[in-house]
Amino acid sequence: MSVAERVREAYARISAVDRPEVWISLLPEADAVRQAEDIDRRVVDGESLPLAGSLAAVKDNIDVAGFDTTAGSRRFAYRPSADATAVARLRAAGACVIGKTNLDQFATGLVGTRSPFGAVRSAWDPTRISGGSSSGSAVAVAMGLVDIALGTDTAGSGRVPAALNGIVGVKPTVGLVPTTGVVPACRTIDCVTVFARELTLARAVTEIMSGPDGIDPIARVDRPAPAIEARPRVAVPTSEHLDGLAAGWKEAFHRLVASLPAMGIDVVEVDIAPLLDAAALLYGGAFVAERTAAVGDFIAEHEDLIGTDLDPSVAQIVLGGRQARAVDYFRDRERLDRWGMEGLARLDGTVALLTPTTTWHPTLAEVARDPIGANSRMGRYTNFANLLDRSALAVPAGAVAGSPFGIMLTGAPFADRTLAQLAQRLTSPAVDLLVVGAHLRGQPLNAQLVAAGGTFITEARTAAEYRLFALPTTPAKPGLVRVSDGGTGVAGEIWRVPAAGFGGFVAALPQPMGIGRVHLADGTAVAGFLCEQIALDGAKDITDFGGWRAYLASSG
Numbered sequence: 001m002s003v004a005e006r007v008r009e010a011y012a013r014i015s016a017v018d019r020p021e022v023w024i025s026l027l028p029e030a031d032a033v034r035q036a037e038d039i040d041r042r043v044v045d046g047e048s049l050p051l052a053g054s055l056a057a058v059k060d061n062i063d064v065a066g067f068d069t070t071a072g073s074r075r076f077a078y079r080p081s082a083d084a085t086a087v088a089r090l091r092a093a094g095a096c097v098i099g100k101t102n103l104d105q106f107a108t109g110l111v112g113t114r115s116p117f118g119a120v121r122s123a124w125d126p127t128r129i130s131g132g133s134s135s136g137s138a139v140a141v142a143m144g145l146v147d148i149a150l151g152t153d154t155a156g157s158g159r160v161p162a163a164l165n166g167i168v169g170v171k172p173t174v175g176l177v178p179t180t181g182v183v184p185a186c187r188t189i190d191c192v193t194v195f196a197r198e199l200t201l202a203r204a205v206t207e208i209m210s211g212p213d214g215i216d217p218i219a220r221v222d223r224p225a226p227a228i229e230a231r232p233r234v235a236v237p238t239s240e241h242l243d244g245l246a247a248g249w250k251e252a253f254h255r256l257v258a259s260l261p262a263m264g265i266d267v268v269e270v271d272i273a274p275l276l277d278a279a280a281l282l283y284g285g286a287f288v289a290e291r292t293a294a295v296g297d298f299i300a301e302h303e304d305l306i307g308t309d310l311d312p313s314v315a316q317i318v319l320g321g322r323q324a325r326a327v328d329y330f331r332d333r334e335r336l337d338r339w340g341m342e343g344l345a346r347l348d349g350t351v352a353l354l355t356p357t358t359t360w361h362p363t364l365a366e367v368a369r370d371p372i373g374a375n376s377r378m379g380r381y382t383n384f385a386n387l388l389d390r391s392a393l394a395v396p397a398g399a400v401a402g403s404p405f406g407i408m409l410t411g412a413p414f415a416d417r418t419l420a421q422l423a424q425r426l427t428s429p430a431v432d433l434l435v436v437g438a439h440l441r442g443q444p445l446n447a448q449l450v451a452a453g454g455t456f457i458t459e460a461r462t463a464a465e466y467r468l469f470a471l472p473t474t475p476a477k478p479g480l481v482r483v484s485d486g487g488t489g490v491a492g493e494i495w496r497v498p499a500a501g502f503g504g505f506v507a508a509l510p511q512p513m514g515i516g517r518v519h520l521a522d523g524t525a526v527a528g529f530l531c532e533q534i535a536l537d538g539a540k541d542i543t544d545f546g547g548w549r550a551y552l553a554s555s556g
Helices: 003-017 031-044 085-092 135-142 160-164 199-209 249-259 271-284 284-301 311-324 327-344 364-369 371-378 415-428 448-452 498-509 549-555
Strands: 023-026 055-059 096-101 150-152 168-171 191-196 233-237 266-270 353-354 391-400 405-412 430-435 455-461 466-471 475-483 491-498 513-519 523-531
Touching: 003 031, 003 055, 003 096, 023 135, 023 249, 031 096, 085 150, 085 199, 096 135, 135 150, 135 191, 150 168, 150 199, 150 284, 160 391, 160 405, 168 199, 168 371, 168 466, 191 199, 191 271, 199 391, 199 415, 249 353, 249 405, 271 284, 271 327, 284 311, 284 327, 311 371, 311 430, 353 415, 353 549, 391 415, 430 498, 448 498, 466 549, 475 513, 491 498, 491 549
Parallel strands: 055 096, 055 150, 233 266, 233 353, 430 523
Antiparallel strands: 023 096, 150 191, 168 191, 168 391, 353 405, 391 405, 430 491, 455 491, 466 475, 475 523, 513 523
16 A cells, blocks of 8 residues: 555544544645655655655654644744654654644643643543543554654653553653754653554664754763563562552553563562652652743743643643752752662662553543542653653553553663563563474573573473474484374473564574474474474484483483
């Protein structure tokens, strides 16, 4: 399908779903088609466009040439002369930007309701909030209106709405993606984030946007992170820090954690109290004054618009920073440093902290009754990340009572790729694989299985339908063949391999080995190693030994 055809389909869907609150500005369809046709021509001309065909939306606190930037306020609106760096890089890679999305005003909120352009409703349940502040971007992706959308994240705005709408939200390390052309919320810790329905696409977009632009003074060069260990260790909160979650969420989280060892992931419980104390400083301390520095003067000059064009909760938070003194900031800075040091020390030896992304999914009515209190509950696990220079990403983890449940991985700065690899393990289905030879525990090729994320499950035996041959290979290995007559049971092991690792493992298999369905003695069937018939010419039949280990033992 051409990009132009995809655009036409997208506009038909936008009309059909009837969610006008998602958008603050939407390109006229004819203009979007012309943009798409230009991308199609570039592809035909041989230009390398890794995002060609991807439709994109951009949160309306990020500049896009040709659109006003409102940051959620009509009076604040201005027309930028150029794209933000992140947007320019998307367009250069072939993305087709069709509109600007709604947000909690001035990116201040985690609920998605603080906008004069209307409250953004959940993609799953229109009586519930979308989450914010990147509300419109998340819902546009979740409802299939676009493939990717940009958000921003200071306190969790690129992660909470991802969780509440069942999609992926990638929050890079602070500074990896330049914030040139982004209306600041807290300039020193703001991040440009990516929403997508698939982690691979979200990460690809993040990589394309990353790297200093020579304009953003706090942009950073990526640093290579160590490869993820074969059996990584993940921290999870102790039980008391999971209290107060929405009904069923704590149980869902415990079920996920219980499944990790079978995925090849070790778990350690950690008291994360110091990290939660640090998180409370984002709004409860002098750090809120950075929001005042960003847009406080504008709000103070237009206080007559509070309740119409200016959201009362946002105004209260931003203007509250006027009370902070320099001495308060330095005292809070010291508290943050000490809590951060203690909290991060408790994570020592782990590759990431795994938590629910947020604590609940309130209705629009619940937020309306308590706009400040309802919002404050949303950021328990997200608020500390940027303050303490952490990388993070949010991924779906199923549904509870018909609504999405999401989890989050938070790691060291520049651990973005490591977190993505770990998330693939968590979200990819695992494959049970029978091995009967050189991949058994203690055998020379077992390390390949471990490197793919494999975990030993149990010893097993095939149904009495197979014969085993010693192949003339280096290292020595057997070939398992199913036969119609004269077969017997062959001893082996079942390993559980994440789907992401399984694909690479299989692709690297040399001939004559392959993967097929192997029937087991207990009547079940799993994936397993099988050998091409042609490789058996001159091979020694060792079936009577009952298995590879027994054969090796007999031969010295």
